[in-house]
Amino acid sequence: MAEFRRSAALPHLETRRSCQKNSCYRPHTHDAFSIGLIDAGTSVLTGPLEGPVRLAAGDVVVIPSGQVHACNPDAGKWLYQMIHVDQGWVASLAPRRDACHLFAGIRVLRRRDLHERIIALNDAIFAGEGRDPLEAGFAALFExxxxxSPTHVVTSDADPELLTLLRPVLHRLRHDESNPALSELAESVGMTKYQLVRAMRRATGLAPLAWRQNARIIRARHLLREGRPIAETAHALGFTDQSHFHRVFRAHVAASPGVYRS
Known part of the structure; x- marks a missing residue:
């Protein structure tokens, strides 16, 4: 079960409240700054962390744009909230320059006051609060x-030079309607297939096909938020049929395209 809300005052702001019982997420990234809160139950956070991290009620997870992660129920029912907001915008609200370290990696925080602040801010988003109260709430929360002090933190170790080398591969994975052959992609950057897979994992945290699927779903979320029909969105992104689109979308968003779009 998932409930989504987008702010009319701040179009780049989206939030959700969810309840999950089964494994629901595959490794993925967001193109936004994300703040998660565990309301009840336990879950396991995986990603570029030194081993899985078990999360419990009250834990806050801060995930910068582009950081690979997955969070799935540990046992039984798991309730959580997640706020997504444009990273550049929220950084502009930061009253402290040293808060920029929040963009360097995933952080797990365990402080009751943060829990309460996030609940209040999310309630305001669901209630349709205006721009000024939301900006003030985000500025206070960001500070x-x-x-x-985080309980767990891991910074990104992405290699800028490697990302530059892989730029032609990433462009084709993002824009080609058909799945480009791995051997063809590797040849375009002077690598073997196995070298390319290792390089993609080192640079992005995902293998080529997983990166492509993740990029398509990020784009799908934008199109659905704009009101595009589900079938049109699936076709525009090169999915062979709607059922395939539904399966991939649900594996990344833990909700169907119809629930997300509504």
Whole structure:
């Protein structure tokens, strides 16, 4: 079960409240700054962390744009909230320059006051609050996040030179309607297939096909938020049929395209 809300005052702001019982997410990224809160139950966070991290009620997870992660129920029912907001916008609200370390990696925080702040901010988003109260709420929350000592943190070790080398591969994975052959992609950057897979994992955290699927779903979310029909979205992104689109979308968003779009 998932409930989504987008702010009319801040179009780049989206939030959700969800309840999950089964494994629901495959490794993925967001193109936004994300703040997650565990309301009840336990879950396991995986990604570029040194081993899985078990999360419990009250835990806050801060995930910068582009960081690979997955969070799935540990046992039984798991309730959580997740806020997504444009990373550049929220950074502009930061009253402290040293809060920029929040963009360097995934952080797990365990402070009751943060829990309460996020609940209040999410309630305001669902209630349709205006721009000024939301900006003030985010500024206060961002300052609190920046000064909180994390229980777990891992910074990104992406190699800029490697990302530059892989740019032609990423362009084709993002824009080609058909799945380009792995051997063809590797040849375009002077690598073997196995070298390319290792390089993609090192540079992005995902193998080529997983990166392509993730990029398509990020784009799908944008199109669906704009009101595009599901069938049209699936076709525009090169999915062979709607059922395939539904399966991939649900594996990344833990909700169907119809629930997300509504």
């Amino acid at each position: 609190a996040l920046g000064t909180a």
